[in-house]
Amino acid sequence: MPDAGAGTSTGALVEMLLESTPVLPAISEIGRVVSVGDGIAIVAGLARALSDELLAFASGVRGIVFDLEPDRLGVVLLGPSEKLSVGEDVRRTGEVVGxxxxxxxxxxxxxxxxxxxxxxxxxxxxxxxxxxxxxxxxxxxxxxxxxxxxxxxxxxxxxxxxxxxxxxxxxxxxxxxxxxxxxxxxxxxxxxxxxxxxxxxxxxxxxxxxxxxxxxxxxxxxxxxxxxxxxxxxxxxxxxxxxxxxxxxxxxxxxxxxxxxxxxxxxxxxxxxxxxxxxxxxxxxxxxxxxxxxxxxxxxxxxxxxxxxxxxxxxxxxxxxxxxxxxxxxxxxxxxxxxxxxxxxxxxxxxxxxxxxxxxxxxxxxxxxxKAQSRAFRDVAGNLRVTLAQFEELEEFARFGTRLDEVTRARLTRGAATRAALRQAERDPMPAAEQLAVLLAAMDGLLDGMTEERTIAAMHAIRTAVRADDTGLAVKIANNEKLTDEHRTRIIQAARGAIAALGGHDGTDA
Structure with a gap:
């Protein structure tokens, strides 16, 4: 004789299944690898794949759909192509690379x-x-x-x-x-x-x-x-x-x-x-x-x-x-x-x-x-470009060994000093105030005729003087204020004093 309890539980199960939301069949597109190259793969069987879609290979490598053709996909691999093998499964992810x-x-x-x-x-x-x-x-x-x-x-x-x-x-x-x-x-x-x-x-x-x-x-x-x-x-x-x-x-x-x-x-x-x-x-x-x-x-x-x-x-x-x-x-x-x-x-x-x-x-x-540059730098930049352009033109001319007049020789000396002032060691970024002081000193002739070692020492002394004696230059640059003649004179005087403290040439005979 059948068990009444078993029939009741079976009926309840059937009733619960009838009342539940039906589970629809899941559609999964699976392609296969046709060929593998160095960094790319050719895939067939994924006709619905989209451009730039991320694909997942059975070997764990992922790839991006690059080329869409009726019977094949060109895929760029995001992992070693050595892991792939011809014939392995490929699935769509429905996502892009993130x-x-x-x-x-x-x-x-x-x-x-x-x-x-x-x-x-x-x-x-x-x-x-x-x-x-x-x-x-x-x-x-x-x-x-x-x-x-x-x-x-x-x-x-x-x-x-x-x-x-x-x-x-x-x-x-x-x-x-x-x-x-x-x-x-x-x-x-x-x-x-x-x-x-x-x-x-x-x-x-x-x-x-x-x-x-x-x-x-x-x-x-x-x-x-x-x-x-x-x-x-x-x-x-x-x-x-x-x-x-x-x-x-x-x-x-x-x-x-x-x-x-x-x-x-x-x-x-x-x-x-x-x-x-x-x-x-x-x-x-x-x-x-x-x-x-x-x-x-x-x-x-x-x-x-x-x-x-x-x-x-x-x-x-x-x-x-x-x-x-x-x-x-x-x-x-x-x-x-x-x-x-x-x-x-x-x-x-x-x-x-x-x-x-x-x-x-x-x-x-x-x-x-x-348009984002400080006015102080803008005033200096124009003279800097002109000085270097004239220097390079005269430098090419002077290679012919022609006798040069005093003015030309002075321009060559000033240009060489200005170019030397633009030298800067790696991993030594300079604050704006120190940059401006060094460039003003060079264009005013304070570095004329110096050797390379002497120029490096002079620039270091100028930077130290600017850091020690706050002339308000950093504030002017930050506030985008124009550099006045008075302020320019103070900077040059401070630079001249720093160079004179080194001993020897101080730029006064330039």
Missing amino acids: VPVGPALLGRVVDALGNPRDGMGPIASTLLHPVEAEAAAILQRRPVTRPLATGVKAIDAAVPVGLGQRQLIIGDRQTGKTSIAVDTLLNQKTTKAVCIYCAIGQRGDAVAKVIGAIRDGGMMDRSIIIAAGNEDAPGLAYIAPYAAMSVAESFAAKGRDALVVLDDLTHHAHTYRELSLLLRRPPGREAFPGDIFYLHARLLERAGQFAPSIGGGSITVLPVVETQAENLSAYIPTNLISITDGQIYLSPRLVQKNQFPAVDLGISVSRVGG
């Missing part, structure tokens, strides 16, 4: 996906932002009116940078591009700016050297290092600068100023060309794909000084690009020059003359930063 953002990243070294690379444990941030984002609209921006002090005399005086500007650092190999970017980053110790250094395709030892300099300079707690080295997958190098901009946007949305160094976009362009050719995209000039300009335009347009409606912060970008044999008219350099708001050109000819930083003021220009 990177963790927020204060939890400060002081950390991460890869382009936000994974820690410093051995200090996982990142505490759970907020993800897409690496690709639309640039702010015109009405959401404000003019560049605040200066970004680099601490480098040649730049702050003659090629100024403003908060929200895109200033290109360009030059041949081994001319000091990274050094200027790192010195600018270290000079933000006196500001509240957040600094992001993005290494794209750099050697591991080069990145370690930069990290060491930032740590020694006391800026690591306000810096974020995003590293995509040459040993990583090309896909990580491709998304690294976009990830850096997303991290910077998270701080700008909260009203903070962010400084982003992209070192360098030459490697980024070469990585994109490599991936495009592997995916058999049609090549154009120098084998670059047709959208190479858009690659960097959509990246750098995300910088700017933003309106209070979207946070009121700013993103200043210092992209680095490498030239070959001083060829500024090459494809990638001309693209970036046309996108950015000016360039700092580092000349190998100045490097050969032991002139560091090797900033060529004849070619370097800032199309925006002059």
Whole structure:
């Protein structure tokens, strides 16, 4: 005889199932790997996949949909291609590539996906932002009116940078591009700016050297290092600068100023060309794909000084690009020059003359930063450019051995002293007041005829005198006040006294 209790429980179960919400069947799209290349994969069977969608491979590697064709997908891998095998399953995620953002990243070294690379444990941030984002609209921006002090005399005086500007650092190999970017980053110790250094395709030892300099300079707690080295997958190098901009946007949305160094976009362009050719995209000039300009335009347009409606912060970008044999008219350099708001050109000819930083003021220009420059610096910068331009022209002429008159010899002496005054050691950023005092002393003839060692000692003495005797110069620069003749005379007298205290030549016979 059947158990009555069992029948009752079965009926209750059937009644509960009838009243519950029906479970719909889940549709899961699964593709397969057709072929694998160096950094890319060809996938079939995912007809509904979207451009830039993130795909998950069975081996654990992830990839971005790059090419959409009727029967195949071109996928850029974000991990080692050696892990993939032909025929393995691939699934859609319905997501785009994102990177963790927020204060939890400060002081950390991460890869382009936000994974820690410093051995200090996982990142505490759970907020993800897409690496690709639309640039702010015109009405959401404000003019560049605040200066970004680099601490480098040649730049702050003659090629100024403003908060929200895109200033290109360009030059041949081994001319000091990274050094200027790192010195600018270290000079933000006196500001509240957040600094992001993005290494794209750099050697591991080069990145370690930069990290060491930032740590020694006391800026690591306000810096974020995003590293995509040459040993990583090309896909990580491709998304690294976009990830850096997303991290910077998270701080700008909260009203903070962010400084982003992209070192360098030459490697980024070469990585994109490599991936495009592997995916058999049609090549154009120098084998670059047709959208190479858009690659960097959509990246750098995300910088700017933003309106209070979207946070009121700013993103200043210092992209680095490498030239070959001083060829500024090459494809990638001309693209970036046309996108950015000016360039700092580092000349190998100045490097050969032991002139560091090797900033060529004849070619370097800032199309925006002059509006954010202090009036005191603006007065000095005009004379500085004229003095150096006349000096370089006469220097070329004097090589012919022609007998020179007294006026020409005096101009050559003054120009050489002014150029020597622009020399500056690495990791030695200078406050604005000290820069201005040294430049005024040089252009007034106090450094004329000095040896290199004597010039270095004189500049150090002038800087010490400015720090010890507060003439109100720093306040005038901060308040954007014009430098009066009386104030200029006081600065020159203080510099003359500092040089005279060294003994010997004090500039009075110049």
